[in-house]
Amino acid sequence: MRYADILAEAERLAEAGKEKECEDFILEHYTKLPEEVQKKVLMALASETLEAEAGEQAIEKVREEGIKALEALRAMREAATVQES
Amino acid sequence: MESIKKLRAAREKLKNPGTLAHPVSDEAHEAEEHEQSLGEIFADKAEHTRFTSFLGTVDSQKAGEVINALADGHVLAEADEKWLEKQRKAFNTRSFEVEKVREILDEEGVENLVHLNPKIALVVGKIGVEKAAKFLSDEFEELAFSDPKAFKKMTTALRGLRDVRSRPSSLALERRFRDQLFSYGIAESDYFEKAAGDSTLQTKEELGKLAKSQYGVFKKAINFVTAGALEHRAGKKLYQTREEQQKLSEELEKHEKSIGAVLAGTLNGDMKLAIQKAMLEGGEVEDKKETFTVETIDEYREAKAHAFVPADIKKRFEGYRDAELQRRNIKDPSKQPQVLSSIEDSFVNQEYAKVSKFKGRGIFAVLLGLLNLGALTKQAIKNAIK
Numbered sequence: 001m002r003y004a005d006i007l008a009e010a011e012r013l014a015e016a017g018k019e020k021e022c023e024d025f026i027l028e029h030y031t032k033l034p035e036e037v038q039k040k041v042l043m044a045l046a047s048e049t050l051e052a053e054a055g056e057q058a059i060e061k062v063r064e065e066g067i068k069a070l071e072a073l074r075a076m077r078e079a080a081t082v083q084e085s
Numbered sequence: 086m087e088s089i090k091k092l093r094a095a096r097e098k099l100k101n102p103g104t105l106a107h108p109v110s111d112e113a114h115e116a117e118e119h120e121q122s123l124g125e126i127f128a129d130k131a132e133h134t135r136f137t138s139f140l141g142t143v144d145s146q147k148a149g150e151v152i153n154a155l156a157d158g159h160v161l162a163e164a165d166e167k168w169l170e171k172q173r174k175a176f177n178t179r180s181f182e183v184e185k186v187r188e189i190l191d192e193e194g195v196e197n198l199v200h201l202n203p204k205i206a207l208v209v210g211k212i213g214v215e216k217a218a219k220f221l222s223d224e225f226e227e228l229a230f231s232d233p234k235a236f237k238k239m240t241t242a243l244r245g246l247r248d249v250r251s252r253p254s255s256l257a258l259e260r261r262f263r264d265q266l267f268s269y270g271i272a273e274s275d276y277f278e279k280a281a282g283d284s285t286l287q288t289k290e291e292l293g294k295l296a297k298s299q300y301g302v303f304k305k306a307i308n309f310v311t312a313g314a315l316e317h318r319a320g321k322k323l324y325q326t327r328e329e330q331q332k333l334s335e336e337l338e339k340h341e342k343s344i345g346a347v348l349a350g351t352l353n354g355d356m357k358l359a360i361q362k363a364m365l366e367g368g369e370v371e372d373k374k375e376t377f378t379v380e381t382i383d384e385y386r387e388a389k390a391h392a393f394v395p396a397d398i399k400k401r402f403e404g405y406r407d408a409e410l411q412r413r414n415i416k417d418p419s420k421q422p423q424v425l426s427s428i429e430d431s432f433v434n435q436e437y438a439k440v441s442k443f444k445g446r447g448i449f450a451v452l453l454g455l456l457n458l459g460a461l462t463k464q465a466i467k468n469a470i471k
Contacts, residue, residue, distance in 0.1 A: 007455055015382055019448045026451055027207050033455070040454030042208055042217060043224035048450060049202040050242035055361040056255065057245045059351050062364065063262055066303070066348045069310040070269050073341050077334070 001032055108182040108240040109189055119181040123173055138463060139176050139230045145434040149427060182240065183229045187222040189243055194218065197249045235444075263352065271345045296350065296359030303347040306340035377442045379449040388443040389456060395469035398436060402470040405432050433466045 001009075006029045013022035030038060104113040126132045140148035151165050161169065195218045199206040209217045229236040245252075253261075266272070350356040379388050409428045410418055418425045445453040 010452060010455060014385065014448065014452060017382075023204070023448050023451060026455060027204060030208055031211050037455055038212070039220045039224050041451050042205070042220050043228075044445065044450035044454045045202060045205050045208065046198055046221055046224075047239065048447065049198055049205060050239060050246070053201060053245055053249070054242035055358070058361050058364050059357055060258065062303075062360065063348060063351060065307055066344045067265050067269075069307050069344050070341060070348075072310045073306075073337050073344070074269075077337050077341075 001029060003032070003034060003037070006032060105178055105181050107185050108237075109185065109243045114181065116177070116181075119177055119184070121173075121177055121180070123169070126173070126176070134464070135180075135230045136173075136176050139179065140172055141434065141463065142231060142233055143172055143175070145430075149430040149434075153423060153426060153430075179229050179233070179236075182236075183226050186225050186229075186240055186243065189246065190218055190221045190225065192218050194243075194246055195221065197246050200250050259352075266345075266348060266352075269345070271349055293359050293362060296356060297363040299343070299347050299350065300360055300363040302343040306343045309336075309340055377444070379443055379445045379453060380447070381449075385445075385449050385452060388445075388453060391440050391443070398466060398469040401436070402429075402432050405435075429467070429470065432470065433463050436466050437463050 006026070010022050010026050013019075013025055026033075026041065030041065033041065103116045105116045105119060106113060121132070126136045137148065137152060140152070147165075147168060151161065151169055154161055154165070192214045195205075195209060195214050199209050199214075205217075212220075225236070225239065228239065347360060350360055377384070377388070379385050406425075406428050413424065415421060415424060443453060445451070
């Protein structure tokens with residue numbers, strides 16, 4: 001299968017809303033793509049993965065920071081209650 | 086040419102004695118070890134190309150003027166000379182960062198990506214881990230010199246790649262976090278729904294606005310705590326009156342609620358994405374570069390219309406050149422090669438900007454890669470208009 005044919009079939013699948021099939025098709029024919037294109041496709045997958053991973057880590061950071069702050073706020077509340085009583 | 090040599094020789098003496106921060110680990114490295122003079126950069130064809138491409142990303146107009154002046158053997162104006170020196174240092178820093186990213190994207194780095202994404206595993210299964218590492222390193226290098234902002238974003242994302250296989254699973258982390266929230270009496274439905282209030286939250290924009298505002302309040306609450314508010318404000322003096330005690334109590338409750346809202350929000354898929362965005366943007370993103378994220382088939386079609394077709398580019402260039410010559414009232418451009426060269430440079434920059442603004446998400450990132458939009462370099466555009 002030639003590069004132009006692979007592109008045409010991938011676009012046909014995307015147009016039909018078959019995104020998963022489109023991706024599977026591209027990956028199935030990966031080694032038939034020109035090397036420069038292979039690089040771009042792999043980079044697209046890596047970017048998506050790294051961004052998702054960075055997002056997860058960012059959320060993990062928010063959670064850690066938030067839980068620590070809740071602990072501190074609870075301690076403050078308790079201190080305030082002791083003072084009040 | 087003699088003046089350029091003198092200029093380069095003078096610049097070679099200038100060294101930056103500082104240190105460079107590793108783009109991923111922030112570890113300090115001696116800048117001098119990674120120093121390249123302008124002479125060294127220009128003597129190496131590949132470095133020369135990377136440097137001029139890098140200058141173009143900083144200020145395409147200025148880059149064109151300075152490169153033309155150097156090529157014509159003119160001595161640079163003092164301001165231009167300072168600008169070029171500043172960019173040389175920035176270029177050396179970027180080259181250092183690329184070198185370090187290459188070290189991270191070694192075979193182990195690729196294995197970690199494989200662990201995270203089965204689609205990458207499939208590709209690596211076909212081409213081998215060594216080739217995959219080389220492909221990714223090459224792409225990172227290309228990104229570093231053509232789109233510094235995207236490169237920076239990606240290097241930040243590389244931070245967690247090293248320990249990815251030793252971390253607890255996301256499922257285990259999620260479960261632990263739910264338990265923690267439960268111990269504070271916070272449930273997913275609680276704060277999040279209350280914070281959403283009457284808002285329908287039907288669009289991404291509405292959700293984004295809510296996340297941004299909640300995250301802003303969350304940061305204020307965190308600052309309140311980390312500033313040691315209790316020690317500072319809740320000392321004996323504060324507890325002297327009931328009114329002050331009441332005030333403190335109300336403030337603590339307000340902060341607990343705003344923290345709870347964001348934490349509970351991280352349990353909701355859409356809200357989680359909106360919070361990530363708010364965090365990464367920090368509310369003050371300055372993105373001068375226009376970007377267009379391709380997420381639908383219609384947007385893909387639009388991107389495709391800008392695909393690299395040499396004959397179309399040449400036709401567009403001829404129209405642009407003729408209009409420019411007419412505007413400048415130049416009858417015979419062959420007598421003014423510098424003007425022609427400057428028209429070519431502006432056209433190349435405009436054309437490159439049109440294509441490089443397209444960034445794909447999901448399958449469309451892969452399709453754009455297939456379409457090879459990203460491989461369109463300025464040099465390729467230059468070749469097309471000759």
